Amino acid sequence: MEFNNNSWQSGVKFVEEKKTRKFMRILGVLLMVFFSASIGGIIGGYYVKKNYEGQYIYQNSAANGQNNINNLNPNSTGTSLPKNSITKVAETVGPAVVGINNNIRTLGGDIKRVSGSGIIFDKDGYIVTNNHVVEGASSVTVTLPGNKKAVPAKIIGTDPRTDLAVLKIDVKNLPVAKFGDSSKVKVGDVAVAIGNPKGQEYAGTVTAGVISAVNRTMTVDAKTFKLIQTDASINEGNSGGALANEAGEVIGINTLKLMDAEGMGFAIPINEAKPVIEALMKNGYVSRPFLGITYGFVDEDAAKENNVPVGVYIYQVEAGSGAEAAGIKPGDMIVQFDGVDIKDENDLPDTLNKHKVGDEVSARVYRDGKYFNVTIKLGDYRGR
Secondary structure (H helix, E strand, O other): OOOOOHHHHHHHHHHHHHHHHHHHHHHHHHHHHHHHHHHHHHHHHHHHHHHHOOOOOOOOOOOOOOOOOHHHOOOOOOOOOOOOHHHHHHHHHHHHEEEEEEEEEOOOOOEEEEEEEEEEEEOOOEEEEOHHHHOOOOEEEEEOOOOOOEEEEEEEEEEOOOOEEEEEEOOOOOOOOOEOOHHHOOOOOEEEEEEOOOOHHHOOEEEEEEEEEEEEEEEEOOEEEEEEEEOOOOOOOOOOOEEEOOOOOEEEEEEEEOOOOOOOEEEEEHHHHHHHHHHHHHHOOOOOEEOOEEEEEEOHHHHHHHOOOOEEEEEEEOOOOHHHHOOOOOOOEEEEEOOEEOOOOOHHHHHHOOOOOOOEEEEEEEEOOEEEEEEEEOEEOOOO
16 A cells, blocks of 8 residues: 555554554553452452351361361361250150069079060159069069169059059159140150160160050950050060150150051050059059959840840859849840940940949849849959
């Protein structure tokens, strides 16, 4: 190009001047961005240091050869988590749950040991457990939580019908479990079982679940129980231990489980246990009305098959009992008791338990195709 004079020259200059100004503006913007970033970094670093120092520590001291990774520091402490309800129950009830050893002397002179659990309910050393834990004992010992030494225990009283027993040890100022109200227990409530499954080796084991059912009827060794069902794990050795609610109150006494099923354990409701415990402490036995008969329930199908009425069939009459005095004999059937028709296996025992020792109760009896009425004076069960 040969346009170096006049307007063309000035045009060229004009273009050169424009490039210089654009470059300067870009340089100015870059300097401003750099300056702003530097100031922002300084301020951000100060803020982080001030607010988060000590929470996040990254240490690397290769110079002195020491490992400063905080997770591997033996003096570092973990975060303190809030206590959940099960933790609180374990801390509240656990110290009052003991191990029990029942030493049974066999005919050959050997000692057979049966282990179970128990609940301290009085600071002066009174403990409630299951009757089957101490049944047949030649001696009983109790092991307190955190103490490997066994303490001799005295059996104050037993009640086979409710599978309950009260023991006493000569130790004072013991931790005591608080009894709750089992009538308020609902299906789905939290349930915490505490005891010594498989013996003292696993003392103080805590398992948790829910209340699976209430008033569950179970018949064991010809005795009928109304129990609380739970899926909290209950195993051999848990018998006599505590079933507690979320508030740390004992709502049941663990007593049995189904061996051919998982998560099906049962406990005696504490409201059923309270009057029995009181009676055992006072008398050593439970005073309750007693007919003096051994019987079996005959339902509609069996009644039709044998051409007899629905009721209870009497196998045996105890000598000296109110039933014997009223003239009842083996082979008789009671079809009505105190005005209540016997249509269910629970009708007779439920009606009987509404009475007191010494009450006179009417009964309608069937014998050899005929009906007649008798009056039975109720005797005293006295721990039978």
